[in-house]
Amino acid sequence: MSAPPLSAVLWDMDGTLVDTEPYWMAAETPLVERFGGTWSHEQALALVGLGLEDSARIFQSAGVRMSVDAIIDHLTDDVMRQLGETGVPFRPGARELLASLRAAGIKTGLVTMSMRRMARTVVDLIDFEAFDVVIAGDDSTRPKPFPDPYLQACEALGVTPDEVVAIEDSPNGLRSAVASGAATIGVPLMVSIAGAGAHAVWPTLEGRTAQDVASFHAEHRAKEAAK
Structure with missing residues (x-):
């Protein structure tokens, strides 16, 4: 056959x-730091290819006191803003x-x-x-x-x-x-x-x-x- x-x-x-991975990373660090936490490059790499809900739960465990949906919306808005400024990389x-x-x-x-x-x-x-x-x-x-x-x-x-x-x-x-x-x-x-x-x-x-x-x-x- x-x-x-x-x-x-x-x-x-x-x-x-x-x-766009650098855009996501650029959005992640200030989000965690806003809640008094720290976010390393290694932690960011661990999220590459992961579903956003799973990623949001990891941010919650890092101290981000927001709902899963709110974290997803915040990061998505930030990356979309960066795309609007730079075009498609x-x-x-x-x-x-x-x-x-x-x-x-x-x-x-x-x-x-x-x-x-x-x-x-x-x-x-x-x-x-x-x-x-x-x-x-x-x-x-x-x-x-x-x-x-x-x-x-x-x-x-x-x-x-x-x-x-x-x-x-x-x-x-x-x-x-x-x-x-x-x-x-x-x-x-x-x-x-x-x-x-x-x-x-x-x-x-x-x-x-x-x-x-x-x-x-x-x-x-x-x-x-x-x-």
Whole structure:
């Protein structure tokens, strides 16, 4: 039986499509300090790829006396403000690869643990029609590392996971994508992705095209079929 062709590419947002992790970190430190606490770079790195509700509970344990929803809203507003001031900080090669996929007629989806209003802000700042579907943190039935966000994106696009490639930068995101059944590419940024299950690791998206993604997908599915 021949492997299914590549039908869709699903993108994580923070750290994969756009380098917004420094924006989140810039929002986190003053929030914790406002309540008399301290916040280290190591603590900030531990939140990369984590669902916002789980992150908010960690801030509560660090002394932030706000509700989970209030913490999420505060951080989201701060990051959106920074985006409004600076524009979309694409990771190297990300915009070009996304445009290449669109030109090739391959469906694209954004799968992020950020809130939908934040995701829409990023998408609306992109200067072309970038995504067919957006699954955000407030849409998912369970957050990453559960497979739900990727499975929901597949359902919304009318594709099966074996027709999909996912691109992620964090261990939680990779575990989510791999568990969904998608062929998964890791593009590390701020944290190590060793042991998270990526089927391939690309140091950068720079110079990559839709054909590179399609070739990776075909090779991965051929290996799976041969097992």
